[in-house]
Amino acid sequence: MLLPHSELGEVWERVKESAAENPDAITVLLIVALDVDAVATCAMLTRLLENDEIPHNVKPVLDYGMLAEIYVENIVDKHDLRNIVLINCGGVIDLVSHLQDRLDLLDSDSGASPRQMANVPHADCRWLIIDSHRPHNLQNATRSSDLLCILSDGEHEERAEQLQDLVAQEYILDDPEFQSDPEDDFDEPPQQRRRLNEDEYRQMSPDSRSAEHVRLKLLERIYYSASWYGTSSAVLVYELVQRLNKTSNEYLWLAGIGLTDQL
16 A cells, blocks of 8 residues: 555554564665665665664565565565565566465475465565555555565656556455456547546446546556656655654765766
């Protein structure tokens, strides 16, 4: 689900609480992409973790194949993990499906009973994506459970409105009655309409539901038709530093490095 960046402080409190419950265990794992913004963000988070005496590990990741292997080698059997943070990776793919596929392969090869990614490594483990790459994958943004949160920066109005329309009306996109994608082009964006709640949508005629499904599918296609950057991950984490009243020249310098990487 989407997590407003203003709530990052609450996530940090949960990180501290879970670490306090297991003081002798490593409860936090940072998975870090190999770009300057991600490395600067990681440096800020590791300093915060060290200041609060929270044991943690850091794993660099080159691509999504490597991410799946990190999941197998460094997460699946680490039952003490409670918080996994992905920095500048994981936001543009369906992360749960990606890792579930790798878990299914692992269980199949070993002859073990199939497991669910939501319970591995532990049912209380939570995933946080801090990723400046856009667009957000809609599956990450629309998951109703708190297993996976993707940090939102309150994007530019037009893109944010597109995303919110798609997230709020996921049930229309996933309607099994309409499986095929529309063939229309999108020289002109689909007409903006009032968001429908699920009851309103179900009460519409089949033709009206079909038209609404086509409109949202076109909007989804437009949303995925380009790539761009959101707010620097280092800048978002610097906001957390400010809320924790731990600002320093070092943190400010790291935030500046992360921001400059996107210029």
